[in-house]
Amino acid sequence: MSPALELVGGAVVGSAAGTAAVRWPDGALCHPRRSTCAGCGRTVRARDLVPVVAWLRLRGRCRDCAAPIDARLPAIEISSALLAVLLIGVHGGTRGVALSAGAIALLVAATVDLRHRVVPDRLTLPLAAGALAAFPVVVGNASRPQVLAWALGAPLALQALVLVARAVGSPRPIGGGDIKLLVGVLLLAGAVDGGPPAVLLGATVIGGVVASLGLVSGRLGRTSRLPFAPAIAAAYLLVVLVPGAAEALLAPFGGVR
Ligand SMILES: [Zn+2]
Incomplete structure (x- = not known):
């Protein structure tokens, strides 16, 4: 696996994980569906779903209503991408992917626990x-x-x-x-x-x-x-x-x- 692929793979998985973490108890962890803005409820456009890049381009605000987008989202995306590259580097392909999945799940668990004092089943x-x-x-x-x-x-x-x-x-x-x-x-x-x-x-x-x-x-x-x-x-x-x-x-x- 190339590091670029690992980085992108980590960011994409991290993006889904971050969305679930930020929205819990609503949203993807319970009801998978297209992302919507927490401010105006409009469906997020496909081009605004690109991990990290979209957040930077929009300067952390919704394109429609300018409501701030949770900064934990790009933070989880970046961490997931880096963790995938590092863990696959240390442990090799297959084992590294499994350990990265665990790491990303733990980022979600930690985020939800800090905010809601619960770790969901x-x-x-x-x-x-x-x-x-x-x-x-x-x-x-x-x-x-x-x-x-x-x-x-x-x-x-x-x-x-x-x-x-x-x-x-x-x-x-x-x-x-x-x-x-x-x-x-x-x-x-x-x-x-x-x-x-x-x-x-x-x-x-x-x-x-x-x-x-x-x-x-x-x-x-x-x-x-x-x-x-x-x-x-x-x-x-x-x-x-x-x-x-x-x-x-x-x-x-x-x-x-
Ligand atoms: Zn909005």
């Missing part, structure tokens, strides 16, 4: 199914049993923790959407040796730091739910993009085994 369930289908090309023979154990065991353990917390009346430690999200993410992270535990550890550390900062700055209450999907997304990208990251994360725990 419409995203996590197809991601888990897709990751399972891609499992034979993504994860090498030797590490398959281990990766499956992490990808199914960790979400089950977290779900058990949620039930215990509910039984004793403590706040929910993690959202149900985050737990479902982890199934697909951990399966894909199996592309890297030690990937699944490294992603869990990385997400916990990143989520912990963000929660502490939120508590100290007073932006988060002691019982407010933290959007955890962005931490999962950051940890996944770190582990699958940066060679040696999983090893470095796991080093204090005896390294990758």
